Each structure stands twice: as structure tokens, then as C-alpha cells.
Amino acid sequence: MKVEEVLRSINNKDVEFIQRMVKVEYDNKLQCPLKFVYQKREYKTTEVLGIFKGDLSPGDLAFLVKAEDENVYLLYLHFFDSQPPGFIYPGYWILNLRVLRDEELMFLNREERKMLVNMQLKRMADFHGHLCPDLIIGCRACEMALEILSKKEEVTGGFSVIAENNSSALDAIQCITGCTLGNRRLVVYDSGKHKYTFIMNRSGFAVNLSLKEQRFGDEKIYFQLEEKILKDEATIDEVSHFRKFLDDRVKKLLSLKHDDLFETVKTRRKSPRTETPTVFSRCSQCGDMVLKSKLLNRKGSFVCKPCFEMLIHIPSPATYN
Ligand SMILES: [Zn+2]
Ligand SMILES: [Zn+2]
Incomplete structure (x- = not known):
């Protein structure tokens, strides 16, 4: 299970809450839990998927770990604010939850599953590693441009793309159109804009797309969370909440009409020089x-x-x- 999927599950509460104090063997050098004991069974951890800030007292940590049984667990390490007398440990561990597995989720998340049934999206997500808003913007730009170009002439004669940013959108363009950095039919002038020009190589007919301002209604909290995550100050709830925002954006960007997404200008220009x-x-x-x-x-x-x-x-x- 990939981290994104785990975060989605946590945000959707597709989890089994455990909330028990457990004994943990912790590797001080590696700074990760090696194993924990729960209901008299020992669980060796095989991978740490993420470390987050805890939420009880400052210094608390949360570890998202995969265990030998292939399940993903969340372990909290709470530190005592003031150490109780006679206590040798500075804190205690709580086994917070187990993330439900795919088989257990069979009948949940129908929406998301439907979203990924779209094969083009699936192929793109595999190529890029995940679904994210920028990837969808790139995908929608390709769809719209190809629709416009194909009304004008045969697209088979070949075309090139100029992209004016260096975001995940580039992967969508490369995956969908076959115009890649390697074959130099994708040229990038990174000015940080969601602007794309698709140019027919033979005729020079071109269409220029620029993203219209999009409002999602969650901007304030979105940017607050993003900043916390960038500074490594986010709790796992905050990170999974942010994942939900991203998913909502992906869904919205997929549902919008082309004209609500992009401003288009038809023009003529030479293909970028591919020396x-x-x-x-x-x-x-x-x-x-x-x-x-x-x-x-x-x-x-x-x-x-x-x-x-x-x-x-x-x-x-x-x-x-
Ligand atoms: Zn991405
Ligand atoms: Zn030199």
C-alpha cells in the first residue's frame, strides 16, 4: 500500500481504531520502532512509511509503519510533560490504529475506484507515481488541445508542445501525447505558468491554452496545511486532511468543462527548433x-x-x- 492510499484511508476513517498502550522496541540509532507487542503477539516492523508530529505534547511523534503481517499501523510516542517520579522511561507508546486492507475495503470508496477505472488516468498515475492536481491540469490541456487541433487537420502529421512550467503536468503531456523531453517535441520554458502551446509541425497551426483562475473554496486552510507539511510540522491527521484536499481538487478538475478550465487562443507559429x-x-x-x-x-x-x-x-x- 502506498503512502497516499494510507493517508486517504486514515482521512476516510477506513481504519480499525485500537488505541492501546503497547511495548515497543525502539532503535535509537535508526530512530524507528523495530517491533511492538499487541495482544501478546509480537509485530516486527518492516518499513517506516512516514514520521509525523504527534498532537498531545510538543516533541510527540507518530510513526506510520508496515508490519510483518503486511498491515499498516500508526504508533504514537507520547512524552510526559513532567516525568513522574521513579519512572525510567520519558514517555509511552500508543498503538493508535490499523489501516484496513484492500480486501476489507472492497465495498468502500466506490467513487475513487470508478475514478481510476478511466484507463488513461490509470496509465498516467502509474507513470507519474500518483494522481495530483497538476497532473490533471496537464491531462485536460492535452485533451482540449488535441480536440481543437484535430478539428483543423490530421494530427498524425506530428506536433510539438511548449510548456511554461516545470510541474507534474509535464508527465501528463509526455504520457498522453508522446511528445517528450527526450524526443524534443516537448520544450519547457519554465516561467511558472500553466500555459501550453500545441503546434502542428507541418502547417504551424497552433493553439495556446492558459489556465483560468480556479477557486476551490479551501485556499486558506490549504495553504496553511501545505506550509506546515513543508516545514515538517504537520500531524498525520493534517497530512491526511491535505491528501483529501488534493483528491477533491483532482475530482473537481476532472469534472470541469474545458471552457471553464482554459482560455484558448488559436495562432500560427513555427515549431520550436529541434536541433x-x-x-x-x-x-x-x-x-x-x-x-x-x-x-x-x-x-x-x-x-x-x-x-x-x-x-x-x-x-x-x-x-x-
Ligand atoms: Zn504530481
Ligand atoms: Zn564551462
Whole structure:
């Protein structure tokens, strides 16, 4: 079970709540629980799926672990605020829950299952690793652009894509259209915009899509949670709550009409130049071989981009006549 699925299950309460104090063998060096004893049975942990902040007192931790029995458990380590006299341990462990397995969930989450029955989505999620809003935006951009292009002419003649961001959307484009970074039919100018231009190679007919502003109504709490997660300050409930927000966004982005998603402009432009990477030349600074068209002129000598950027920060020696 992948972490995302576990987080969904926790947020959906597809879990068996246990909430028992348990004995845990903890590896101080690895900083993870090695095994725990529950109902007189010993469970060795095989993998730590995630470590989160606890929620009782500061310093508390929550460990999401997979055990030998293939189940996923959540263990809380609570620290005493002030140590009771005679106590040698600074805290105690609670076995909080077990995540229900797929077989147990057979009749739950019908909606989500239906969502993944869509084969294109399934293929894309496998390629990218998960379903996320940016991936869906890329997918919807492809669908819409291909629809527009195919009304105009045969799409089989080949086309290229220019994307203006460096997000998960790129994987959707590569997976759906076959325009990849490798075959240079996908070109990325990362300006942090959800803008995509699809260009027919032969005719130069092009359509430009830019994402309209989307409101999900949860922005405030969404960004608060995102910030907490980025700072590693989120509890598992917060992380699974955030997962739910992402899933809701995915669902909404899938349900919107094309026109509610993108502004489109039909235009004409040349395909991005896809040079053949054969002509290499030496950088006069570092000596690396560099694609000739990527060399930059620095006071008459040709250098690579990293060298160019380094050199402009070094003042050139004063010259005397
Ligand atoms: Zn993603
Ligand atoms: Zn160089």
C-alpha cells in the first residue's frame, strides 16, 4: 500500500481504531520502532512509511509503519510533560490504529475506484507515481488541445508542445501525447505558468491554452496545511486532511468543462527548433564539451552557461595601457 492510499484511508476513517498502550522496541540509532507487542503477539516492523508530529505534547511523534503481517499501523510516542517520579522511561507508546486492507475495503470508496477505472488516468498515475492536481491540469490541456487541433487537420502529421512550467503536468503531456523531453517535441520554458502551446509541425497551426483562475473554496486552510507539511510540522491527521484536499481538487478538475478550465487562443507559429545534438565545442573556461548553440560569448571567448554565470560575478582585472 502506498503512502497516499494510507493517508486517504486514515482521512476516510477506513481504519480499525485500537488505541492501546503497547511495548515497543525502539532503535535509537535508526530512530524507528523495530517491533511492538499487541495482544501478546509480537509485530516486527518492516518499513517506516512516514514520521509525523504527534498532537498531545510538543516533541510527540507518530510513526506510520508496515508490519510483518503486511498491515499498516500508526504508533504514537507520547512524552510526559513532567516525568513522574521513579519512572525510567520519558514517555509511552500508543498503538493508535490499523489501516484496513484492500480486501476489507472492497465495498468502500466506490467513487475513487470508478475514478481510476478511466484507463488513461490509470496509465498516467502509474507513470507519474500518483494522481495530483497538476497532473490533471496537464491531462485536460492535452485533451482540449488535441480536440481543437484535430478539428483543423490530421494530427498524425506530428506536433510539438511548449510548456511554461516545470510541474507534474509535464508527465501528463509526455504520457498522453508522446511528445517528450527526450524526443524534443516537448520544450519547457519554465516561467511558472500553466500555459501550453500545441503546434502542428507541418502547417504551424497552433493553439495556446492558459489556465483560468480556479477557486476551490479551501485556499486558506490549504495553504496553511501545505506550509506546515513543508516545514515538517504537520500531524498525520493534517497530512491526511491535505491528501483529501488534493483528491477533491483532482475530482473537481476532472469534472470541469474545458471552457471553464482554459482560455484558448488559436495562432500560427513555427515549431520550436529541434536541433540535432551533434555539433559540440569546448568551453574555454572549464573545458567541458558543450552543444555549440548553447555556448555564450563572454568578452570574445565562448563559455558554457554555468561558467558564464560564475564569471559575471567575478570582477574582471583592471587593464592598464
Ligand atoms: Zn504530481
Ligand atoms: Zn564551462
